Amino acid sequence: MRIGGFIKQSLIDWEGKVTSVIFTKGCNFRCGYCHNPYLVLPELIRQTRDMEEVEILNFLSKRRHWLDGVVISGGEPTLQKDLPDFTRRIKEFGLPVKLDTNGSNPDILKQLIRDRSIDCIAMDIKSVLSPPCYQKVNYTTNASLLEKIKQSIQIIKHSGLEYQFRTTVIPQVQTPEEIENLKEQFADSCYIIQEFRDGDILDNHLLINTYHAGVSPQENDCHK
Numbered sequence: 001m002r003i004g005g006f007i008k009q010s011l012i013d014w015e016g017k018v019t020s021v022i023f024t025k026g027c028n029f030r031c032g033y034c035h036n037p038y039l040v041l042p043e044l045i046r047q048t049r050d051m052e053e054v055e056i057l058n059f060l061s062k063r064r065h066w067l068d069g070v071v072i073s074g075g076e077p078t079l080q081k082d083l084p085d086f087t088r089r090i091k092e093f094g095l096p097v098k099l100d101t102n103g104s105n106p107d108i109l110k111q112l113i114r115d116r117s118i119d120c121i122a123m124d125i126k127s128v129l130s131p132p133c134y135q136k137v138n139y140t141t142n143a144s145l146l147e148k149i150k151q152s153i154q155i156i157k158h159s160g161l162e163y164q165f166r167t168t169v170i171p172q173v174q175t176p177e178e179i180e181n182l183k184e185q186f187a188d189s190c191y192i193i194q195e196f197r198d199g200d201i202l203d204n205h206l207l208i209n210t211y212h213a214g215v216s217p218q219e220n221d222c223h224k
């Protein structure tokens with residue numbers, strides 16, 4: 001596992017639970033609002049050393065009686081080839097695991113669910129599920145990636161696990177109509193809307209990049 005960050009104790013990353021949080025390095029998305037550019041951009045990833053997996057596992061083993069679970073976030077954790085083995089080792093400590101994902105790897109999700117390696121999944125829904133809408137938030141979106149995201153949504157809904165879908169609203173990118181569309185589409189699911197927070201983000205020029213992605217702010221209506 002390539003690990004770029006570790007929080008020993010968090011009260012906010014899994015509702016009602018005291019957790020440790022592991023941040024993996026690398027992501028196949030480029031979301032303008034991303035608050036973890038040092039986990040996403042290769043040139044920044046190279047500037048920080050990887051944390052030792054064994055040190056984190058030792059910590060979790062020692063503290064297992066004081067923790068309610070472990071959150072694996074990123075970056076995009078499903079890009080890590082040894083994620084199934086890593087989650088299995090955490091589960092051997094008797095600790096439940098929550099996975100944060102962008103939904104781009106449905107096959108890995110299926111495997112983790114089948115192997116009972118995870119107990120909860122939180123998936124970002126970046127925008128309305130059409131390429132032009134999604135591309136306004138994640139600049140790497142194409143039709144085949146969106147198909148995988150749709151597959152992941154169905155897998156998670158039918159997993160029998162605790163789950164949450166969530167959308168970060170960026171007023172200058174998604175229109176109110178798009179947000180209403182999402183609320184309707186996910187009305188039968190555990191779905192939350194969260195507000196965009198300013199800060200050290202991947203793209204400080206969201207509007208400019210929206211334009212570069214081929215969708216000008218005036219052409220925001222993309223319910224196609």
Ligand code: SF4
Pocket residue numbers: 027028029030031033034035036040074075076102
């Ligand atoms: S916000 Fe987007 S770019 Fe950042 S880690 Fe999540 S999926 Fe990757």
